[in-house]
Structure formats: C-alpha cells, structure tokens
Amino acid sequence: MDDVAHAAGVSRGTVSRALNGGRNVSGAAQAAIDKAVRQTGYVVNPHARSLATQRAMSVAFVLSEPQDRLFEDPNFHLLLHGCTQALADNDVTVLLTLAGTSEERKRVSRFVTAGHADGVLLVSTHRGDPIVDELLAQDVPVVVCGRPLGHERDVSYVAADDRDGARQMVTYLRSQGYRRIGVVTGPPDTPGGVDRLAGYRDVLGDVPESLVVSGDYTQASGEAALHRLLAQASDVDAVFVASDLMAAGALAALRRTGRRVPEDVAVAGFDDSRIAAACHPPLTTIRQPWARISTEMARLLLRLVEGDENAAVILPTELVIRESA
Amino acid sequence: MDDVAHAAGVSRGTVSRALNGGRNVSGAAQAAIDKAVRQTGYVVNPHARSLATQRAMSVAFVLSEPQDRLFEDPNFHLLLHGCTQALADNDVTVLLTLAGTSEERKRVSRFVTAGHADGVLLVSTHRGDPIVDELLAQDVPVVVCGRPLGHERDVSYVAADDRDGARQMVTYLRSQGYRRIGVVTGPPDTPGGVDRLAGYRDVLGDVPESLVVSGDYTQASGEAALHRLLAQASDVDAVFVASDLMAAGALAALRRTGRRVPEDVAVAGFDDSRIAAACHPPLTTIRQPWARISTEMARLLLRLVEGDENAAVILPTELVIRESA
DNA sequence: CTGAAAGCGCTTACAG
C-alpha cells in the first residue's frame, strides 16, 4: 500500500479512502491511485483490513445435516449459488461449512466466534438442532433457511410459504374433481413436514387417518409410503406428496401396482426440483422461490451484522401444472 | 490478550508463547496463563495472528466442476471430510469453494492470492481446466486430487493407481474364464478415462475396437454405452466398466435385454462407491483408498506451504469381489 | 480534500 501511495504521490490514508468507496477523494487523486494500483498489482491484505475494521467480510454457510443429504438436492445448489452471488455484490465471501457431527459443530462455533466470519447462513431442517442454540448463545448473527421450529421468535429466517403452497395444491386437486385425496407428509420434526400437512388439512378439514402417511423425503420412503397408503385406502384417487423426490417414489409404487397416473391416481409433488419435469409423467408441483430466498437471506444477514433486529421473511410459492395431476 | 496477561501476571509476549506451543515458558507461567485463559474466555483474533505470522491457517478446497456433479458422489464426501480432519489436527481450516464458472474461478484466485488461504486442495478432473494454470501462475501452493493430465510435472498431486486397478480387474476377469471382455471407458480427457483403459489394454493387448465404448460417468451413459456394446459385439461375456455408477447403468441395460449377470455377462465396476454393494447383483469392483488420498493431500499441501518442492503420490487400489463378476 | 498519527491484536527477534 505504501508503494501505491508513493506511485500516486499521496498518503496511505488517501489510498485507503480511494479504495473504500472514494469518499473525500479528488478526481485527480482517485485517478492517480487507480493507475498506481494497476501498475503495482496491489491487492489489499484482508487480515490487516479485518483487524482494523473488526469485520471479516465473510459469512459461513453452515449445512447442519448429519447425512449431508442436502448435498444431493439440486435446490441446495440454487440456494448456495444465490447466496454467494448476492453477497459477492457486497464484497463478502461465503464460506461453506459442513456441521454434521457435534465435533464439527464445535469447530464452526469457534470459527465464527473467533471472528473468521461475521455471521451464519444456516441450513438446518430438524427441530431441536443444537447448533441453533449454540450460535444464539454466542450472539452470532444468523439467518436460517426455512422456518426454524421452536425458534421462530429468537432467530431470523427466510422461508417459502409451505402451508399456503399445500393449500394451493390441494385446492387445485379438488377443482380437478378428485375426492379421495391422500397425503404423504415429511418428517414431523421439519417445517416441511408440519406446514404442508397443515395446509392440506386447511382445505380438507378432518380427513380419515387412513389417508395420511409419512416419509423422510427420500425417494424410497415415498415409494414405501404409497404402498402403505394403497393398503389403507385403496380407493384414493389423488395423493399430495410433500416433496418431489418422494413423489418420484410414489410414481414408481403406482407403476408397480399397475395404476395409471393421473387416470387412476393423480400425484402432486412439492419443490419443483430438477427431477419434477423429468418424471413420468412430469410432476404437477409447487415451485419454491429459491432465488428470492437466497437474496433475502443475504440481505437479512447483512442487516443483522449491521446491528438490525431479527426478522422473518415468508415468500409466496407457485403452482406448476404438468401432467401428473 | 492484555486481560489474560494481566490476570496471569505476565507479559503479552509470554502469553503468546504459551499459546503457541509453550516453548520457553515455565510451568508456573503456563499454568497461570491456562487458568487466565479459561477465566476470561479468551480466544485469539485470527486476523491479528495472520497479520503477524503472514499465514492464514486455512486452505481452500476447490471444486472445479461445471456441473457440481461430484457433489452427488459419496466419494467426494469422504475426501472432503478426510482432508478437513487431517488439517484440523494442524489447526488449519478447510474452506470449501465451488469454482464452476470462470467468474467463480476468478473469485477463488483473488481469494487465495489476497492471503485468505495458504494453499488449495483442488478437485478438477478435466484436462485443460484453466484453474490449474491460473493458480500456478500466481505461485499458489496447490495439490490436485487425481492425476492432472498435462500437468504431471509442474503441480503436486495424489492419485489412486487407476491403471494398475484396471489391470487387476481385467486380470481377475480372465482368471475367471471370461474371454470376450468389453470395456466402458470414462471421458478421454479425464485420468480415469485414459488410465483405466490403458490398464485394460495392458492385460488384453490389441482388442477389436468393437469391444470399446465410452461414457461420461453418469448412470444413463453407462446404460447407453452397454446397448452400443451389445449391438457391436453381441457375444461379450464380461464388461469392465470404468465407474460404479456407469456399471449400475450397465446392469440395467443387461436386465432390459434379458441377460443374466454374471451368468450371461459379467460386470465389473470401479470405485467401490456406496452404490456398489447396493446393486443387483452387488458389484465386483476396485476400491479407491479415499481415506489415504485425503491424508496424503493434506500432508503434501502443508509441506508445500512450508516451502517444499512438488511431489506426486500414487496409492494402490484393491480388488473387491462380490457377485457381479 | 488531505496527511500525520493512533490503533486494531497478535508474534518474534532481541537483550537480559
């Protein structure tokens, strides 16, 4: 930086100002400095800057899932890239971190509290995940992706309106004339598990328990769930499945039992993930606004780091009609 | 740190020494400092430390794959976790970074050259990936996972002995009495694509071109490749497939054409990835030593950062016999 | 608009 100041014929202070937005810098000085930077190939030392500003200029994107299951989810990539992009615009780097084991969680906590990151973008789907409490206890700015069950009041989050999405879908199924509509829910300790079932009930009211089965978001669980459903309620004419991956399993189960989709049983998914359009038949589903979710998460986290209060953002979902229902 | 020094009744210099290995620190001082650290809840500021030591104490784990395909590969997780673990033992943090687009590559380069990371662990499978040159041009310490085609002499790497693995497998197939052994190769611009084919040829010599087909490591490509192979050489009695995922596709193709495995056609894979044992029938395959690969990558990178010369490490593979061949 | 100076929190020869 001294070299740059020398080459530009100004002081280091002026160079620093020019580099940081250029407030209170004359056009001539700015130009000379820009040129000097180019000539010397200067690049700021982030550690020195962080030491002076008390800001790491980076945030941790923490994936708190024991099985790394989300890694295989195309939606996860959308989210990660979206956040990276949105934060890059503010010159903050996203550091991806896996925190599946309690040891890894410790490492993440230390990492952030030591000052390596200014905040955390957290993907954690299960109620009672200890990392939420750990981070909160340390006063780390954090924004969660999806409704953080049990922590709605004390942590910021961005979520799609799962409940309304489910409502839209079930309402649509009814409008198509389906009358015995079953549901395959997600795990009851995840927001997608409870909210999508709630939306289904909002529309259908008290349904017989035989119409409700649940899975764990995997394709295999969707297939198994559908076999159970058919055994309990052989006359279902439609089924709302709480994720596209499970819906793919459901399609397989129906095919195996010789039922046509949608003629014999209609199938509706949730997510509009990459596989939705590739299914046979292509899935009618609910699109989650991943791009907006990621930009909102980034925005919220930046605000929190600046000292703003917590906030929750709920984003609308959209019905996507294809051929399965 | 001043607080700690105060509480322990020593100088900051002594505290620093105690924190960094305790050389030249008396037992009494060490004890007092340990206690003070605990009482005050002190944790070092990594930026200040890095500024003073000129070391980031972190390395970037860069995934240079346009499609993020490796994310879905269970082997990738083994590798990532292995490196993280090995480096954590040396107090260095692993920063996972995606560099699929040229814009993201730029970001990674800047990130590292700015001093955020001391080096990079690079997963890049395709010949001619520009990131290798970019990193090398900046004199960044880097160790590549797998043989870096065209860069064997100027960059460090750790790889499984693909060629020998292929040799072992084909030799085994011969010993089982198979005589018309086809091969499904990987893409010719990847080390797995060229080396596994080379190993196959080492054992079989000049084979008719009709016995050689290729895929792109996806399951669908393996299925398609096998259909081509059967069309060209309907009398094959065994096929060596260059990855387990493609082998799964091959099994599907054989099933579809009514051939039994291994009675009609034997199938051998490569990788021993998670799906190998789950296939029907379970795959005979070649195990890659992922745990050792990751520890060797970590070790090599640490050495490079210390100023050591480049080095290549080739690790042996192991034949795993199951039921498909 | 600009420069001199203090400060961010650590490490590490150096002298003792």
Next chain:
DNA sequence: CTGAAAGCGCTTACAG
C-alpha cells in the same frame, strides 16, 4: 525463562 519493543498492513477520527 521473560519483558519491552518493533512490526505485520490496513482504517479512521482528527486537525488543517
């Protein structure tokens, strides 16, 4: 074995 001091490379009131 220990302390005083310089230095790592930046930012930012402050005075002009």
